[in-house]
Amino acid sequence: MKQTRDSIKDIWGERTPYYGNWPVRVDAKVDVEPERWVQSACVLCSNGCGMDIGVKDGRIVGVRGRATDPVNHGRLGPKGLHGWMANNSRDRLTQPMIRKGDELVAVSWDEAMNFIVQKSKDLIKEHTALSIGFYTSGQLFLEEYYTLGVIGKAGLGTPHMDGNTRLCTATAAAALKESFGSDGQPGSYTDLDYAATILHCGHNIASQQTVLWMRILDRLAGPNPPKLIVIDPRDTFTAQKATVHLAPRIGTNMAVMNGLLNLIIQANAINEAYINAHTIGFEELKHTVSTYTPEKVEAISGVPAGKLQEAADILCKTDTLVSTVLQGFYQSMQATAASVQVNNIHLIRGLIGRDGCGIYQMNGQPTAQNTRETGADGDLPGFRNWGNEEHIKELAQLWNVEPAVIPHWSPPTHAMQIWRYAETGSLKMLWISATNPAVSLPQLERIRKILDQKNLFKVVQDAFMTETAQYADVILPAAIWGEKTGTYTNVDRTVHISHKAVEPPGEARADLDIFLDYAQRMDFQDKDGAPLIKWRTPEEAFEAWKKCASGRPCDYTGLSYAKLSLHDGIQWPCNEQHPEGTKHLYKEGIFNTGITYCETYGHDLDTGAANTQDQYKLFDPKGKAILKGTDYQPPHEQPDEEYPFMLTTGRLVYHFHTRTKTGRSKELNDAAPDAFVQMSEADASKNGFSEGDMVEIISRWGKAIQPVKIGGVLPGELFIPFHYGYWDDPDRVRAANELTITEWDPISKQPHFKHTAVKVRKYEQGILDKAATLIKDVKDSFNS
Amino acid sequence: MHIGNYIDMVHRGQQDLAQAFIKVSEHHGHEPDIKSTCILLAGWSRQLMEKIKPFAEKYGEEKNKEPDKLMRDLFEGPRKGSMALLRDLQDLWLLAREAQVASIILEQAAFGLRDKELITVCNDINGFSKRQISWLLTRMKAIATQTLIAAE
The missing domain is CATH 3.40.228.10 (Dimethylsulfoxide Reductase, domain 2)
Structure with missing residues (x-):
């Protein structure tokens, strides 16, 4: 095994100080020497580091940073260096499945897609497209989001489309x-x-x-x-x-x-x-x-x-x-x-x-920016305004549909409201792609109940049998990064292309191909009776998107697959006026x-x-620009006598989201194998807790059991990392979101994961022996 | 002079509104944003009630003998579910409009009396009413389509 540095032990590596510029340092990790390198970018945080995928014998065998990329100058972090191993995991979903009775049974793509299409048509006939919603991700590629956006907005005409970006990046957009x-x-x-x-x-x-x-x-x-x-x-x-x-x-x-x-x-x-x-x-x-x-x-x-x-x-x-x-x-x-x-x-x-x-x-995620740009979330494509009839007309003209087809009577439905409609029964089909709400949404007991509802038809499109996929009526196995081509945009508007390096496992398909297949089987048409979606490949989808983004702030018209493949990342707006891209917006203060x-x-x-x-x-x-202010308001739920602690949640350096990928890298998993609850020294000693004691944390919304980690938080406050669910440890109630409150910001609609009132007590059920090993691991790996 | 009558009307308008917002927040606890926003907006109305109080003393508050028709007729009967939410928000909207128009009328009297403080308070009430009404409209519009077409 070859690696240029041990990113698990030394997260950021050796210093390469600035003397006028940021020196290049190429970080790499390969299992064996690759036969070839394929241009890509990392998808394990929103930074968007330029990266090459090493391939040998049709398998991904490693990665290296791209020295010339403006984002990272060759560097990669621990997740980037190790996360690719998930591609090769034996746990990958490789066949579509349909629930028959209590079991998920492997079926052909034809059977799975026809089933979804029949269900969609039945629901539309009986309840209109308002009964159908989509909950996507910050993990797909631009071309896939745009296609999904057009399917929802001009094909079905449902306003119920959002991403898990609602949980991570909605406030960035709103602010x-x-x-x-x-x-x-x-x-x-x-x-x-x-x-x-x-x-x-x-x-x-x-x-x-x-x-x-x-x-x-x-x-x-x-x-x-x-x-x-x-x-x-x-x-x-x-x-x-x-x-x-x-x-x-x-x-x-x-x-x-x-x-x-x-x-x-x-x-x-x-x-x-x-x-x-x-x-x-x-x-x-x-x-x-x-x-x-x-x-x-x-x-x-x-x-x-x-x-x-x-x-x-x-x-x-x-x-x-x-x-x-x-x-x-x-x-x-x-x-x-x-x-x-x-x-x-x-x-x-x-x-x-x-x-x-x-x-x-x-942004929290590598492609979150693209859900916002393309309208796969609660936005309209090209940063258009749902309240502006002219903007709706532009989209209608572009897609050759009547403006009335595009739902714009109110803002697109945000994720928390989509889940609420599912809970109250008016949403009867939810198509979940590349996200794991059964671990990532607040108040998990409630989410499980919603997912368990018999009258909610659930399509789950994923690469792994996640905690969410287990509730699916239909599972669609998806290709992931490295197995498909597409583009994505990071926090500083840098667009990268990621080329397909290897074939997806088994019958898994690119999300783009799945969406296109659905559109074709649904026979979505424009107003002249031609197919609504006129592209078949990622590059054609990108070209279609360029037309949509033309003249808008996120102008991609100066970009092409050829240009992105010749260069490293390029910042939008990139157009005739700015062929090399744009470093700063608002240079003139306009x-x-x-x-x-x-x-x-x-x-x-x-x-x-x-x-x-x-x-x-x-x-x-x-x-x-608009200067807006307001007064401070305290959180709605304050600690009190019964629930004296304020719980906050967050990430660890070695994991991404619900560990669907990072949990399948041995190095990353070993570095941070389990959850814990962090508590101040004062509170630990007041309550008689020692390092590693198993405690039960209880909120008004649920409970979880965690080993105690002492220090690093203020008295009265607790911290639990949110990554851990149940796919690799179904025995202990440990997801942080068992505890979190269901409420959200009034503008961005982003949930308040950062404050829930809780109480803590010693957990006394013979689990203490397990705790000793757990806490040792936690201690070794703990990173704030 | 009937100004006392309208001071009572404005006072009671905010009182009713505060109560009604709290009532709706309790009815719809499963809609988290409804709950928290209604509590916030009830707080605004309570603060406005306090602001109008000194003028009741200054001009004498003339208790209006008319029965509180709106409060009585609104929020009638047990309501649950999404249709109930829509109806409750619409009732709040009516109450907020009623409270707003009372403050606009009172402000006319304040102009005539050259009472700068009362003008300011009426202005405040009008401003907060607008924000309450604007939220109610936003929220009703957001759920109306689903409620009227797709909900059972």
Whole structure:
């Protein structure tokens, strides 16, 4: 076995300090020497590292980073270096299956697809297409999402389409839309090369985007290291490197952000010329944040007034700033509102649209950006506005259907509402692709009950027999990364192509082929009676998408499979005007807020009420950014006498999502084999818990059993990693989401995974012997 | 002078609205966003009630003897399920509209009296009413199609 470095022991590898640029370091891991290398990009986080797949004898035998790729300069993280082993797993699904009685029985593709088609037609006849919904992923490729989007919106005409991106990245999109008029990350990863200050908001980047963190570590190791401000209640790897670490109580981000804005405004560190020329809403924002003195913020959040001041001082003086935001904000109280305040800091200081000034409203998944762009989630393709009739007409013309076919009477249904419709019975068919809601959604007991409903027809399209697939009426075995060709886009809008390197196992098929097959069998037609979907291959789908994205912020018209295969990643918009792609959006301070162009008319930050076009007319920003503020609101469920702890959940460095892939790499699994509950020393000693004790954690929504890991969280707070389900350990109730509350942000509709009130007690059922081994593993592998 | 009558109307409008939002939040606990948003909006109405109180003292609140027709007729009978949710939201919308128009009428009197404080309070009430109404509309529109066509 050959590897250039041991990424399990040394997650980020050796330092290669910056001296003017970020040096190349090619990370690789292969089992045997490959016969050939195939161009691709990593799919195990949202960073999107350029990567080659090593192939020998028709099998994937390893990976290496692409030295020339602008995203990673050759580096790969532990998940990227090891995750590919899942492709070769013996657990892969290789045949379609249909539930017959209590059993899932292998059938032909014809039988499985005809069954789905018959069921779809019956349901449409009896209940309209409103009885059919799709719940997809942040793991498929752009071409697949776009095809799915067209099937749903112009074929079936159902508004019920969303992705698990609702759980990970919905707030990124929502926050960008509220401030800038449309989705689209303003910055570029290259901003890290210049930034004097980096602000991480609820983002443990060291564990989540390890390669992006390497870039920061290398800046820290070179001359002129940037200052780091980290907002996170936990003592994470990221927080340990911070110049200033603000550790707010769970659920109080909004107060901290208002406090920072207030201090910046009070210090008069604002860029008045920029504010006047390029924004609206400053006076209201100033008024809203004016009461958030450091003392008030300390009372709400526990962040010492002096620390807040220290952070604000840095933000006031810096002439370049990169901010990153992730789940600590997105999955918490006032998710969109708090994330918008990060945009506001950049806007009032004029730190946007140039080198060193980037906002990354991070995505959780490698292709999450594409669900948002193509409309496979709760958006319309090309960042179009469901409230704008002209945008609907554009789509209708492109697809050659009547505008009325496209559901646009209200926003596309968000995932949590789709599940609610399934629960109440009006949604009767749910097609789940490449995601595992039976482990990843909140309040799992409820989700299992919904999945168990006999009158809900479940199609599960996946590569493995996940916890969700076990409830399926039909299972469709899917090809995964490396077994199909397609493109995907990372956080800084870099588009990569990933070529097919090997054949999928057994009868597994590319998701694109499955969707196309469904469209053909359903006989979806345009208004002239021709097939609605006119493409058969990934490249044709990409070309169709280019037409859809033309003239919109996410313009791909300057890209092609040939160009992407010749180059490394290229940042959209890429068109005639910008043939080499675009590093920064909003360079001239002109935003996508014009009434005919914007993706949304905006929302009330407290209630989520949607502005209408008429309301928007009254303040049409005509290209200015929108500064929006609001007051802090406490989480709805507060710890009390009965449930005295606040539980938060999150990731570990070695795993992705529900471990469907990473759990099948021996190295990654050995590095982090099991869940645990992290507790402060004070709480452990007060309750008489020792390291490794098995405890029962109980919320109003469920319970879980975990070994105790002491340290790294604030008193009164607990942390459980959310990766662990039941496919490899059905014996212990251990999924973090057994406990989490069902509620969501009013705008982004992203669930609040970050705060649930719980109680803890010793678990006394002869499991203690098992605990000793478990905790040893946990201890060895624990990474915050 | 009948201003006391309208101060009572505005006061009671917010009181009824606060109660009704809480009632709907309790009825529809299985719809998490309905529950939390209704509680939030009930809180707004309670705060507005407090703001109007000083004017009851200043001008005298004239208890209106008309029966509270709207409150009585709305939220009638046991309601469950998605149709009930739609109906309850529509009833809230009616109440919020009623509360809003009362504040608009009172503001006219405040203009005549050159009572700046009362003008500000009426303005606040109108502003919050708009936000309440806007949310109710957004939410009703989002579920109406499914409820009227696909729900059983």
